[in-house]
Amino acid sequence: MTHTKVGIVGLGLMGGSLSLALKKLPEEYYFIGLDHNKLHCTQALKLGLVDEITLSLETLKSCDIIFLSIPVDGILSIAKQLGTLDPKCTVIDLGSTKEKISLSIPSDIRHNFVTAHPMTGTEKFGPTAAIENLYTDKVVVLCDMEKSAKHQDKVAKRLFTDIGMNIVCMGAKEHDRHAAFISHMPHALSYALANSVIKQEASQSIIALAGGGFKDMSRIAKSSPNMWEDIFRQNKSNVLEAIQSFQSELKKCQKMVENEEWDTLNEWMKEANTLHDILD
Amino acid sequence: MTHTKVGIVGLGLMGGSLSLALKKLPEEYYFIGLDHNKLHCTQALKLGLVDEITLSLETLKSCDIIFLSIPVDGILSIAKQLGTLDPKCTVIDLGSTKEKISLSIPSDIRHNFVTAHPMTGTEKFGPTAAIENLYTDKVVVLCDMEKSAKHQDKVAKRLFTDIGMNIVCMGAKEHDRHAAFISHMPHALSYALANSVIKQEASQSIIALAGGGFKDMSRIAKSSPNMWEDIFRQNKSNVLEAIQSFQSELKKCQKMVENEEWDTLNEWMKEANTLHDILD
Numbered sequence A, B: 001m002t003h004t005k006v007g008i009v010g011l012g013l014m015g016g017s018l019s020l021a022l023k024k025l026p027e028e029y030y031f032i033g034l035d036h037n038k039l040h041c042t043q044a045l046k047l048g049l050v051d052e053i054t055l056s057l058e059t060l061k062s063c064d065i066i067f068l069s070i071p072v073d074g075i076l077s078i079a080k081q082l083g084t085l086d087p088k089c090t091v092i093d094l095g096s097t098k099e100k101i102s103l104s105i106p107s108d109i110r111h112n113f114v115t116a117h118p119m120t121g122t123e124k125f126g127p128t129a130a131i132e133n134l135y136t137d138k139v140v141v142l143c144d145m146e147k148s149a150k151h152q153d154k155v156a157k158r159l160f161t162d163i164g165m166n167i168v169c170m171g172a173k174e175h176d177r178h179a180a181f182i183s184h185m186p187h188a189l190s191y192a193l194a195n196s197v198i199k200q201e202a203s204q205s206i207i208a209l210a211g212g213g214f215k216d217m218s219r220i221a222k223s224s225p226n227m228w229e230d231i232f233r234q235n236k237s238n239v240l241e242a243i244q245s246f247q248s249e250l251k252k253c254q255k256m257v258e259n260e261e262w263d264t265l266n267e268w269m270k271e272a273n274t275l276h277d278i279l280d
Helices: A011-021 A039-046 A070-079 A099-106 A105-110 A151-160 A173-196 A203-206 A214-223 A224-236 A235-256 A264-274 A273-278 B013-023 B040-044 B072-081 B097-103 B107-113 B150-162 B172-197 B203-207 B213-223 B227-235 B236-258 B262-273 B274-278
Strands: A002-011 A030-034 A065-068 A090-093 A113-118 A139-143 A166-170 B004-009 B029-034 B065-068 B091-092 B113-118 B139-143 B165-171
Touching: A002 A011, A011 A030, A030 A039, A030 A105, A065 A070, A070 A090, A070 A099, A070 A224, A070 B091, A090 A151, A099 A173, A105 A113, A105 A151, A113 A151, A113 A173, A139 A151, A139 A173, A139 B262, A151 A166, A166 A173, A173 A203, A173 A214, A173 A224, A173 B172, A173 B203, A173 B213, A173 B236, A173 B262, A173 B274, A203 B172, A203 B274, A214 B172, A214 B213, A214 B262, A214 B274, A224 A235, A224 B262, A235 B172, A235 B236, A264 A273, A264 B172, A264 B213, A264 B227, A273 B172, A273 B203, A273 B213, B004 B013, B013 B029, B029 B040, B065 B072, B072 B091, B072 B097, B072 B227, B091 B107, B091 B150, B107 B113, B113 B150, B113 B172, B139 B150, B139 B172, B150 B165, B165 B172, B172 B203, B172 B213, B172 B227, B172 B236, B227 B236, B236 B262, B262 B274
Parallel strands: A002 A030, A002 A065, A065 A090, A090 A113, A139 A166, B004 B029, B004 B065, B065 B091, B091 B113, B139 B165
Antiparallel strands: A113 A139, B113 B139
């Protein structure tokens, strides 16, 4: 039985968890990792997330599938360095914003690429944060699939289905706006919530009262600043639009409390309740 | 073995879960419930949360301990209707704001009262939402304890300790400000987040991409509008102050993204990360 060679550029939570998910499948995989962080390389080898570490993109290019599970800037840079690729090689990037990536991949290897965004993660990072079921039952958005060749389309869809994901296809531009509302702006809120509490004089004794609601709302404020700086930069205009929409809702709430418009406030909260008719 | 008679006014999530928690203890309890919602009375009896339903406050007054697990306005009203109480009767109210309650209890029964706020809950409500471990390992804030008599102090502290809670004592005024930051304002954010997404044209396809972060942040937007209207009304000025603090942090974030001050944004996110040095 021949194995499928999988390259993983970026041995963090996303890349590491992908290896764990693929290892559960009946197919045989051989994993080659590349990461500029030496500690992450050592940890990934030790945890069995990869079989081999390489420093060379040329070595990676012998893989059947190459995952780019690194920030968007890194993806853009690797895409430019790859050069020519075998027509059967599938490159799947997992960047959190997609339009810039989709437009920047050199045209002669654009059909090798599948630009994907798995809507999953935890607030933890690095290879030690990798978990087997990170992708199970989660949504993965595949963008601009008309730009991928048939082989790559098939390989990517089969792989994401095999690890238990639900595939949604859309344009990269649409994805970036959607992601701003459903993921990027909520991260900005969580960071702002954490900071607004920390900066109170009595912060310690306020935080001592934290229940489940606050813990849930501040969980993603643990996320990596480097990763999120990159996302806010890449998706600036959509993020600003989403923050603006949120602010206008919060301002409504503030005005209703200020003016003691309790019935209107009650209606506004009832509207918010309807989210869960769709979400659950 | 004699049993302790416990009255529960308000057979919802909080009152129902309290019965389940007490039933796990070695002591024998007999529960008398009172609720203006007839369906909740039937459900509470059927679920075994109470042994008896009464419509009369006089019957309740024969209890050793009376819990008031209803909105603040209801607590204020019941406190006025109780009349005289046996010196050994302990009334524990579980209202989400405490200053107004603490000041409004008629002075001749003020020492019978313990004003408590368990920092726990779920987004669900009604007796069917009751769960056995709602209070386990959670914080309960006891307010203005110098106003409770020794017997009541002892009964309440022992009971909350027995069901596994961690007791924090503070003044009611301080509690209300703290609760605005750690619980009430985060609820306003969650409602505003839900509404900002629902009101987008492509809301269905945005919500289809929801991952764990958005689910966590929007969970408490399921909460009861009637209950939260009451809380926002009772704690108006503190809630407005907390919303203001949050808005000023979110505005900082917005400006940094707008002006592409990435290093400053990164530092701001790092500050937010430090919340979890205290919280976890």
